[in-house]
Amino acid sequence: LEKGVDPLGPDNKIIYMTGPLTGTISPSSGRFSAVTKSPLTGLWGEANSGGQWGRDLKRAGFDGIIIEGVAPRPVYLVVDHGKAELRDAEGIWGTSVAETTKSIKDALGKRFNVSCIGVAGENLVRYSAILNDVHRALGRCGLGAVMGSKRLKAIAVAGNQKFTLADREAFREAAKRASDFANESLLKMTLEVYGTAMVLDLVNVKGGFPTRNWQSGTCSYADAINGPAINEKILVGRKACFACPIACGRVIEVKSGKYACQG
Template identity: 40%
Template sequence: MVVGGFHGKILQVNLSRKNFSKVEIKDSEIRSFIGGTGLAASILYDYLTLDLNPLSPEAPLLFLTGPFTGTIVPLSSRYALAGKSPLTGLWGESTSGGYFPFFLKQTGYDGILIIGSLEKPTYLLVGEDGVEFRDASHLWGFSTYETMDAIKREVGGKVYVACIGPAGENLVKYSCVLNDNGRAAGRCGFGAVMGFKKLKAVAVYGSRKPPIAKIDDLKGHIDLALNEIKLNPFIHLIKEYSPAGYVSVGYGFGDTPAYYFSSTIFPMIKVSGRTLKLNYYVKDEPCAGCPIGCGKKILYGKNGIEYVDTVGYEALISPGLLCGIFSLDDIIKIHHLCNVYGLDIISTGVVLAFSIYLYKEGFLADKEFNGGIDYGDSGKIISLIEKIAKRVDIGDLLAEGVKNIGLR
C-alpha cells in the first residue's frame, strides 16, 4: 500500500446532478503513474474516447496533484489539469503553480474530477467535507482577477481560486484557467471546457496534510535538493531574472524566435530579462514553499493599476517578439490583458503572429484589420486581444486557433 504523498482519493463532482462522491485511487495506479499528468492519463483513460466532444457534458476535466504537492518538499506546489483539448481534439494537459495546488491537496483530496455541465454559472467551493455549489451568475463576464477577488470576499478566510475569464466563457479554444498571482494552466484550452460547463471557478481551502511515510529520509533528500538548487546555474538565472532571463541566453545560439519564427535576429537588449529586471521588477512572487521565486511583481502604472503579475519567457516571445514588438511597456500590457481575459499567452501570441504572417502573404484582407496589420503594430494587436476574448469580428475566427484559421 502507498503510505506517503497521497490521500488516496479524488473528489468526483457531477455538475449535471449537482452531487459528488469520493473515489479511491488504486494503489497500483499510483505506483505505476506516480502523479500529475501521468496519473491523470490513467484515471481519464476510459473517459477519453475518440468521438468525445471536448465541449460536451460528457467531457471530463481533472485537477490533479502529485505526491509532493501539499508537503514540505520545495517547488512542489503544482497541479495538472487534464482532459481532451478543444483546441486539438487530442489528449490535453497543462500545469500551474502558485498556492492553489498546495491547498487543493490540503482539501484532503488528491484531485477533483469534474464531469457533466451546469445550467447556470456556478463555482465550486471545495473543502475537507466535500463541495458546495455556489451561484456565479453575478461573476459571469468578470475578468479572472475580478472573479478571484469576488470569491475571496464572499468566502472569506484562506481560500484559493482557479477560474476562467471572458475568453473561457466565450469558448475561445485556447482560453486558460488562471489562479493566484497570474499563474495559469494555460495550454490546451481548458478555459473553454470550464466555460462550456458554466463552471466559473473552483475554490479550495483546507489544512489536511498528506501523509509522509519516512519524514527523516524525506528531510535528507530535501537538503540534497536545496543544495543542488543553490549550485544550479539555470536556477540562478531564473531567480535573478525570471524565465525571461533565457531570452538573451537563447539569443546567443539562435533559440529565441521573432517575426513569426522567421528570424532570430532582433534588438535583444530591449527585451532581455536584465532590462526587464532593471526597469520593472518590484519583488519576488514565489509559489508556496519555493526558495527560488521565479515569479516577479511587475511595475505597471497604467489605468490605475500599479503592479501586474510576472512576465515570463513565453510572454516576451509569443505576443512580443513573434509579433515584432520590442517595447516592454507594450508586452507587459499585452500579457496583463491575456491574464485579465483568461487567454493562454503562448497560443494567443502565436495566433496573432500567424495572422500578421497571413495578412502579409495575402491570405487575410485589409478590412479584417481595419486597414491591414504589420509586425510591431502594438495598438492593433492589443485591440485584437479583446476581439478574440469576446469573439468579435475577426476575433471570432482567431479564437479558433491556428489550425482552424489555416483551414478557412
C-alpha cells in the first residue's frame, strides 16, 4: 500500500490467505486470515477465522484472494473450482449474514460456503466483522467495513481440488502425532468441556473481563454466564472447525423469552 492510503478508499486491499496446511488433515489447520489497513486504527489490521471456509477456498483451487478497488454497484464474488466471477448483489444488500448465506446457497447450491458482511459492514461501522460458515468471524480491526467500502457483499467458494503431498504416509503419521499431542493437552480438555468461556473466571479474577463497555473489568454475575453455567443452562452440542480435535465451538438453545434462539 502507498503511504497514507484511506482504509475505506479504493486503494486499500483485503488479503484473504490460507496456510500451506489448510485443508489437510493436520489438526486445527483449517483456519485462514484476512489482513487490511484497519479503518479502526489506521494501522495493520489482521483477523483469523475457523469453520470450513478456509478448506473450501483451497478446494476451490486458490491459496488466497486479494481484493482491491471499489465496485460501482453491490456485488458478490463466486469462486468455483478454479474460476472466479463477480455477480450482482443488489438483491441481498441490506440483509443479515444468516440471510445472505441462505440466499447465496439457495441460488448456487449447498456445496458453496459463504464469507460475507451484514448491515454493519455495509454501513462502514469501523469495528464490523466479516463472517463465514454463518457463525465464524474475522472479528478484528473493522475488516467488515473495508469489505463494505468495496461494495463486496460476499465471497462464495466451492470446488473439489485435491491436494498433492510429497509423502502422504509420512504426513499422515506427523498429523497423527500432532493430533495425539493436542488430545492429551490440558488446554484441549478444558476447551472441549467449556469452550472459550473457560477463560472467563480467570480474566474476571484478574480484572480483565470487559463489563458494561469497560466501565468495569470485573463482572458481579460471572457465575451466571461462565462455562459451567452455559453447560448447565443452554448447551445442546459442540462443534469443531475443519480437522480440529478440540471442538471448542458451542451449539446452544435458549428455549423461551425475548432471547430465544438456537445456533
